[in-house]
Amino acid sequence: GESVGLHLPTLSVQEGDNSIINCAYSNSASDYFIWYKQESGKGPQFIIDIRSNMDKRQGQRVTVLLNKTVKHLSLQIAATQPGDSAVYFCAESQDDKIIFGKGTRLHILP
């Protein structure tokens, strides 16, 4: 399948531990942020989103934190599993268009 992210930053996490992936966004006027997961050979898959009027949002095993003061976004994955292995992208909405940031490859250690 397709191999993406050969030159991306990598985060290695022990299976069962929590993962934290960080992202800095560029536009202080952005009001909507999304995290995507991309597995090899597939398109990006929506994980969780957050609007700028919130600073935290929780989903199933995932939490997104937004710090507008420093334009920082993070994705926390609880109890990381082998199926979480993928490249993770943060994205922001600019004029209704979704603009992707640089990704992070999450590698799960057995």
Added chain:
Amino acid sequence: ETGVTQSPTHLIKTRGQQVTLRCSSQSGHNTVSWYQQALGQGPQFIFQYYREEENGRGNFPPRFSGLQFPNYSSELNVNALELDDSALYLCASSSPLAGGREKLFFGSGTQLSVL
């Protein structure tokens, strides 16, 4: 799995040729966005189509063009292919009535190789 389908899945062309990539949006989605993803990079926004009209464009030259049809399916055309056009081309559909135009559902992409 999303309901977005792209064809073909892989394609090999030579420099200077033209290519057409196709996308069927998820049922009920009237907005289609196209992205280019080079190896090791995040997807780069090419353009978006809404109700058959271009609704925003990224930093791509005019040789990248598109169409959207009444059934909301879409095509991406690239003329005068260059080696740097080699990439994964992703289509995403969305709808103001299904999570908003910003909530994108991606297909698996077309891998284009230009030799």
